Amino acid sequence: MSADTKMLTITNLYAGYGKVQVLHGISIDVSKGKVVTLIGSNGAGKTTTMRAVSGMITPTAGEITLNGKRIEGMESYHIAKLGLAHSPEGRRVFATMTVTDNLTLGAFPRLTGSRPKGDVAGDLERALELFPRLKERRMQLAGTLSGGEQQMLAMARAVMLNPEVVLLDEPSMGLAPILVAEVFRIIERLKSEGVTMLLVEQFAAAALGVADYGYVLENGRISVHGPADKLRNDPSVKAAYLGGGTSH
């Protein structure tokens, strides 16, 4: 993937919480228009990586580059203005605001940043087309949506940034099987529209199915990486991460 434009580059990243060091020098490349997935067991550092990239925690060392600009250690809102959208673990929608307001807020960094503002109203309509269930509930308060609908809202809100890169952290967590399938269909759809994504998923097999490239995190270090189909057939990856999960 060296010939592609690198959208997000993580180089030798160290990060953690207080005295607990979680990431020990990881490097990840995400090229434009590609979907890259991070696989690993609990506590390996997947969510920590996402948080360090979007500025929710400050890395202790290393570089993160978004579309050519260094972003490590910047405030989250600033990174968002540069075009990085984060759909966080556990959804975190604005519960007391309507679906439409949640989505419009997703575009807020476009209005205040230096990137092109674009057509927010048009994008809102497009996002609602992409997520028909949200369209039906556009005036409903986000807190009254079911878990699956909230997850879709979190993803749609991220897309409203017109982002250079979207971070999707556990989009299928806590969802009924029928909705898990739906979430993966939406990821496919976003991919076909050229959205660049970094994906963390409990269903590793399904994640590798939709991704172009994958990294395996073990105790805060990258142990294996390679094209997704190759990882999917790697016996050691299969044994450690793919067995037993729901497949699609």
Next chain:
Amino acid sequence: MKRSHHLLAVVGVIALLLFPLGVGNPYYIHLLETIMIYAILLFGLDIVVGYTGQVSLGHAGLFGVGAYTAGVLVIKLGAPLLVALIAAIGVTAVFGAILALPALRVTGPYLAMVTLAFGTIVQILINEMDWLTNGPMGIKLEKPSLLGHKLDEREFFWLVAVLLVLSLIVVHRVLRSHLGRAFEALRGSPVASDCMGVSVYRYKVYAFVISAGFAGLAGSLYAYSEQYISPNSYNFELTVLFLLAVIMGGRKSRIGSMVGATIIVLLPKLLDDIETFRYVSVALAVLVIATTVFGIQKGRVTAKQMAVPVVGSIALAGLSFWLHTMTDWRLSIFGVIMLFVVYYLQDGIVGFVRSAPNLAKPKPEAQVAGASLAGGDAVATSAASGSSEILKADGVLMQFGGLKALNNVSLSIKRGTIHGLIGPNGSGKSTMMNVLTGIYQPTAGSVSFSGRSVVGCTSSDIALSGIARTFQNVQLFGEMTALQNVQVGLHHTFDSNLLDVAVHTPRYRRESKAAVDRAMGLLQFVGLADLTFEEARNLPYGKQRLLEIARALALDPQLLLLDEPAAGLTAPDIKELISFIRKIRDHGITVILIEHHMDVVMSMCDTVSVLDFGQKIAEGAPAAVQADEKVIEAYLGGTAA
């Protein structure tokens, strides 16, 4: 405590006791005495503010109640010292219980307003009740006698010092016991406290009562110390100062309380006189600059972060030389310093020192090392007594406004089985859990557990009767360690009361030791033994879920409700989860499992019930349910595993 700490404490106490001998000036003796009295009150206030996380602006009022109880007893009845002190503690504790009542209904700014009103009412009552309190004239009293000997200024100082040390020991012991853990759990998650059998209602009142007892002791000592009390002393300003002292010193710390007391007593004095102020401000500037240089060298802070504190402290020093008199500026400067400390040292001074380089918080002592378990694991076996039906829900209706979250749902759970509960998001599974554990009272229908109805029981009663649970959105006590979280679950194993805790009776020591061993064993059972002393909020999500299970098992439940235990877990973690849920079942514990991972549900459950839109649409063996048309349409979809 480590030996070096013990030594330091002994040296500190000796220095305190020698102070009046070395310093003859009664002004300084009285100043230190006031600091000690405030520290006693702050120990108590910290229980409420630091541990249970409630705001109290009523503590100046309680302080006043203590002072007036002692004062009135002395002038009206000529009560001796010990009677006055004990009566002050008792009466103020009763007022503390009254102050706790609003805390049971409101929190945050509302509670602040109500407690503020309490303080004001106390002040007004003292002022108006002429016949008892001498009204605005105040009460004059003399230094007390002890064992027939009238104490002088110096001897009274020693009395206060001894009571300070005793208070310190008692508070420290209480806060490190099951009582302290219960207080802290209230702050972490009230709903989880109740579901661990720790009644939020009871322990909030308990915290306020203990806290008020210390305020009463401090108040009565203050009356003797000042030898004059009047209603104006116990005003709003004092209550704010107390709160500031806890915040500035550092909450959840006894040293913090003492530092805070020192600041609120000494700082105004230091600002009295321009000469002293110049010394202090220059010393402060030097200290800030030295810390900054050191920090930058070590790479802990950046020059940018430290710019404001450095410039601010230099400006303050500059100001001190520019000013000619203090009188006009005193309050403004006091305010600015307060603002500065609260803004920059949000964890208080003790919190700041702990996080500073090379002064890391000491590791918890190794009193728990080598927890031995007599054979097998730490999970208690549930005796298979009574009928084969452990839980029966009949026609449960749960209505929120117009929405029927549960519509006429009946469940029958057989003892010793794993019963799956599945259904689309928002179908009412978690609502069912909340009905079973008493968080919601059903609109209609009945729920009986082991033959007894649980409708109308409180969550903590239901928990103690043998139903434990985990939560879909993890409800751990975040600031507490993994070990302490499990220990909260073991709260029911303690019979020790406040007195047992204060004097460390054999009963308390035995129960405490047993609880630590059990907790270690349970952590080992769920595979978290190496994270025993990690704060729960620092654990990764999946490990937090395991910790919740360990905590629930600590209740020695007959029935365990697991709400999406596999959410966010990867395939290998799920395999482990399956194996230990089976182990739990093998101990005779009945399990109700809500889960979206079909491989988990299908491989483990004996029976599965399916909910959709608040109604049960299918029930039976896993394979049959999986093949059911309605279930496939509503829940599984075409591509299920």
